[in-house]
Amino acid sequence: MLLEEPTRTDQIRLTLQARYDELTAEYEAERDRGHLLRLVEASDTAGDDQADSGTKAAERDAFRSVLGVILDRRAQYEHALSRLAAGSYGHCEGCSAPIPVERLEIFPAATSCVACKQTRERRAA
Structure with missing residues (x-):
């Protein structure tokens, strides 16, 4: 029995799913x-002064920030998987032009071409 070679779409799906799974585990x-x-x-609040309380608050904020970043990245990969299923993966959400393969290799969850990404970043600045 011959095994079929995975298609390019299958390879992309596996890459996106693997990263999504890594982010979920993280x-x-x-x-x-x-x-x-x-x-x-x-259980360890006895004797805390303002500096201790401030340090703990900063640690909580940093922790929430890390969780937020992980969730944002995971959502990007989930979106990329849905775009792949819909057949729109690899095309810019802004102008529908193909996203360069090199960009997708570096950031597989990319949703915009370089020109649209630069325009969006300039507007945000």
């Missing part, structure tokens, strides 16, 4: 670490 590990930190913090 999110879950960070969430568990945060839960453990909250338990330790809850």
Whole structure:
């Protein structure tokens, strides 16, 4: 029996899914670490001064920020997977032009061509 070689679409799907799964595992590990930190913090507040409280607040903010970044990246890969399923993966959401393969190799979840990305960044600045 001959095994079929994966198509380019299959390869892209596997790459996107693998990264999505990595980000999910990273999110879950960070969430568990945060839960453990909250338990330790809850049991270790006796004698805290303003500096201790400030440090703990900064650590909580940093933790939330990390979780947010992971969730944003995971959402990008989820969106890329849905675009692949819909047949629009690899085309710019702004102008519908093909996104250069080199850009997709560097950032597989890219949704815009270089020109549209630059325009959006200039407007945001």
